Amino acid sequence: MKSDQPNPEFRRAPELQDRILEMHSAAMREMSEPRDGIRPTPVTFLILCFFFTMWGGYYIGAYGGDWTGTGMNEKAGAAAPVASAPQNPMALGAEVYNACTQCHQADGKGLAGQFPPLAASEYVTGDERRFAAILLNGINGDFVVNGQKYNSQMPAWKDNYNDEEIAAVMTYVRNSFGNKAAPVSKQVVEAVRKEVGANGPWSESSLAEFAAKK
Amino acid sequence: MSAAVETNPQVEVVSRIEVDRSAEGAVTIYWASALFWLTIATIAGLISSAKLHSPDFLGNIEWLTFGRIRPVHWDTAIYGFGGTAASGTLLWLQARLCQTRIPFPALLIAGGVIFNVGILLGSIGVLMGQSTGVETLELPLYAMPLLVIPYVFIVIANFKMYFTRKTSHTYVSQWYLMAVTVWFPILVLSAEACTNLGAVDGVAQAIANWWYGHNVVGLFATPTGIAAAYYLIPKVIGKPIHSYHLSLLGFWSNAIFYNWAGTHHLTGGPLPAWTITIGVVGSLMMFIPVITIGINHHMTMLGSFHHLKTSPTLRFAVMGSMIYTLSSFQGSLESLRSHQEITHFTHYTIGHVHFGMYGFFAPLMFAMMYYAMPRLTGNEWSSARLIRIHFWCTLIGMLVYAISMCYAGIRQGMMMNDPTAPFLDIVRFTVPFLWIRTLGGLILFAGTIAFLINFWRIVQPHRLRFVTPTLMTTERDYNMLLNKEKELEQNDK
Numbered sequence: 001m002k003s004d005q006p007n008p009e010f011r012r013a014p015e016l017q018d019r020i021l022e023m024h025s026a027a028m029r030e031m032s033e034p035r036d037g038i039r040p041t042p043v044t045f046l047i048l049c050f051f052f053t054m055w056g057g058y059y060i061g062a063y064g065g066d067w068t069g070t071g072m073n074e075k076a077g078a079a080a081p082v083a084s085a086p087q088n089p090m091a092l093g094a095e096v097y098n099a100c101t102q103c104h105q106a107d108g109k110g111l112a113g114q115f116p117p118l119a120a121s122e123y124v125t126g127d128e129r130r131f132a133a134i135l136l137n138g139i140n141g142d143f144v145v146n147g148q149k150y151n152s153q154m155p156a157w158k159d160n161y162n163d164e165e166i167a168a169v170m171t172y173v174r175n176s177f178g179n180k181a182a183p184v185s186k187q188v189v190e191a192v193r194k195e196v197g198a199n200g201p202w203s204e205s206s207l208a209e210f211a212a213k214k
Numbered sequence: 215m216s217a218a219v220e221t222n223p224q225v226e227v228v229s230r231i232e233v234d235r236s237a238e239g240a241v242t243i244y245w246a247s248a249l250f251w252l253t254i255a256t257i258a259g260l261i262s263s264a265k266l267h268s269p270d271f272l273g274n275i276e277w278l279t280f281g282r283i284r285p286v287h288w289d290t291a292i293y294g295f296g297g298t299a300a301s302g303t304l305l306w307l308q309a310r311l312c313q314t315r316i317p318f319p320a321l322l323i324a325g326g327v328i329f330n331v332g333i334l335l336g337s338i339g340v341l342m343g344q345s346t347g348v349e350t351l352e353l354p355l356y357a358m359p360l361l362v363i364p365y366v367f368i369v370i371a372n373f374k375m376y377f378t379r380k381t382s383h384t385y386v387s388q389w390y391l392m393a394v395t396v397w398f399p400i401l402v403l404s405a406e407a408c409t410n411l412g413a414v415d416g417v418a419q420a421i422a423n424w425w426y427g428h429n430v431v432g433l434f435a436t437p438t439g440i441a442a443a444y445y446l447i448p449k450v451i452g453k454p455i456h457s458y459h460l461s462l463l464g465f466w467s468n469a470i471f472y473n474w475a476g477t478h479h480l481t482g483g484p485l486p487a488w489t490i491t492i493g494v495v496g497s498l499m500m501f502i503p504v505i506t507i508g509i510n511h512h513m514t515m516l517g518s519f520h521h522l523k524t525s526p527t528l529r530f531a532v533m534g535s536m537i538y539t540l541s542s543f544q545g546s547l548e549s550l551r552s553h554q555e556i557t558h559f560t561h562y563t564i565g566h567v568h569f570g571m572y573g574f575f576a577p578l579m580f581a582m583m584y585y586a587m588p589r590l591t592g593n594e595w596s597s598a599r600l601i602r603i604h605f606w607c608t609l610i611g612m613l614v615y616a617i618s619m620c621y622a623g624i625r626q627g628m629m630m631n632d633p634t635a636p637f638l639d640i641v642r643f644t645v646p647f648l649w650i651r652t653l654g655g656l657i658l659f660a661g662t663i664a665f666l667i668n669f670w671r672i673v674q675p676h677r678l679r680f681v682t683p684t685l686m687t688t689e690r691d692y693n694m695l696l697n698k699e700k701e702l703e704q705n706d707k
Contacts, residue, residue: 010678010679010681010695010698011681025681026588026592026594026683027230027231027234027589028231029683030230030449030589031449031450031452032226032452033226033310033311033385033449034444034448034449034455035448035454035455036383036385036386036455036457036458036461037454037455037457037458038457038458038459039456039457039459039513040457040459041457041459041460041463042509045506048505049502052498052499052501056495056498056499059491059494059495060492060495063487063491063494064487064488065486065488067488068486069486070486071486071487071488072484072485072487073487074490074551
């Protein structure tokens with residue numbers, strides 16, 4: 001670039017209004033404002049739109065739920081068969097057992113002096129009527145398990161779980177932590193609930209009395 | 215007669231110059247604010263991002279805790295950057311396409327200042343812990359009038375320009391701009407009424423919140439971005455837009471379907487099933503406008519890709535319109551229940567939002583600025599290298615961000631669906647990807663800084679100007695221009 005020539009790369013900014021066109025070289029060099037072309041809409045695309053619309057109608061129909069303000073399930077009428085399907089009692093029991101771990105611990109060994117163990121306990125693996133009765137009504141006061149004395153309160157679970165769930169957690173406890181005993185059926189719990197479900201919590205003596213009469 | 219205006223190129227040039235002179239102040243202040251808030255939003259985003267992989271980072275500063283800095287990131291991004299960039303775009307595009315001067319520029323400039331004060335007050339309020347807790351409407355209520363009033367000015371200016379237009383034909387960009395000014399005030403006011411002002415309770419609030427949260431992107435940012443693409447692509451390459459019929463179909467299907475899509479954000483929530491189903495259908499039906507607009511933009515570009523080598527405007531505009539197609543396909547599929555079983559509540563959603571906002575909307579706003587600023591100020595961009603840095607940082611940073619987040623989100627979702635996978639393992643798995651995200655954010659930030667420098671230089675009152683436009687390949691010597699200006703000054707003395 002020669003220095004004696006005026007630099008062709010730059011120009012002075014206009015200082016007068018009449019040089020307005022020069023100031024706006026950018027506006028002058030640009031293309032004219034955009035226009036619309038008139039190509040037709042591709043027919044294949046219109047067919048595609050048709051299928052999208054069909055699909056939209058299908059999806060609304062299939063997943064509209066029951067069209068009420070409270071129907072949260074998108075598959076109308078699908079709720080009933082799901083609920084009545086038979087459940088694996090060990091899986092259901094494991095789920096329910098989460099409520100027991102705070103006292104009896106995840107390993108079923110309990111806590112010395114407070115919460116009796118479920119592992120290797122005659123109360124668990126023995127008479128299933130007595131076991132169901134404990135779960136339904138709870139226990140209050142001194143209690144001896146495997147020669148160890150415990151003193152605490154076990155809450156009643158009759159209002160929290162139905163017969164199937166209580167039977168399942170019994171089955172689970174009777175077959176976990178090294179225990180091995182026959183599964184408990186729903187009917188056993190149902191019978192015990194009918195017999196003593198209205199009572200308050202057991203004491204050691206009243207429980208023994210209940211277990212003694214057949 | 216208007217037909218004469220359109221056919222006589224010299225008259226058109228004069229009208230362009232008149233329009234640009236009237237628009238300079240108002241549009242520049244909106245776009246300068248947009249870049250300022252983009253910088254703030256990026257910094258706030260980087261802080262939020264860093265906190266996810268390094269929880270102790272700035273951990274004992276109350277104002278910068280995640281629950282405060284993250285809403286500030288989003289609100290400054292959508293209102294501070296999105297609102298101002300879109301407003302500037304709307305004013306300039308509408309004025310150009312109506313061939314009218316911008317009405318009451320002083321009021322619009324004042325509006326720009328008020329808007330900035332509103333965002334500033336609102337963000338400080340959120341940092342102080344006064345967030346409303348409603349996503350996307352976190353700004354405290356006292357800040358809202360300062361955002362609404364300037365927008366009223368813009369709506370009035372927009373209608374005034376349209377009804378005093380000197381053109382006979384209404385171009386497709388104008389449809390979108392008019393629609394935005396009708397939709398957005400309805401959206402904001404009804405969403406504020408249904409959430410923060412408590413017109414409805416409970417689940418209905420959540421529905422209103424997400425109806426708005428999705429629409430602020432879909433019925434505000436998106437139409438503005440589409441309007442910009444519809445203007446810039448044919449303008450730069452000098453070809454008509456592919457098909458008027460497709461423009462019509464795209465516009466009306468967008469208007470019909472987008473509004474329904476918001477509830478897909480609440481899949482799995484305690485909502486009546488049909489509200490979510492309708493949201494999913496609305497989202498999926500967005501394939502129609504997206505494909506339509508895609509055909510229109512990409513077919514117009516077909517055969518003109520060589521312009522991408524030189525035009526900075528076209529680079530950003532085509533990047534934006536291509537990612538519009540991609541991110542919209544992604545978003546429609548993402549709304550499906552079967553897809554959400556994996557990706558809902560994962561990083562995938564965050565990847566998608568940034569892909570759309572920073573891959574589609576922001577580049578189109580940058581393209582508008584690259585195109586219009588030389589016309590508004592009379593200066594040329596000072597450095598092609600800075601433009602190149604800005605472009606590549608935006609593209610690469612965006613891809614790093616979106617790909618890492620989407621991949622991590624899918625894996626994260628699959629692990630979360632496995633009940634045996636310990637939760638902490640899932641968290642640990644995402645940490646490297648969160649680092650990659652911060653890296654992507656830093657790359658984007660570098661691009662923003664490059665653009666800021668260029669923008670700062672172009673709005674300076676220069677006594678000397680470059681004669682030729684700044685293209686991607688142009689060698690620019692800004693220092694030489696400054697030296698010559700100094701020489702001139704000394705000669706004058």
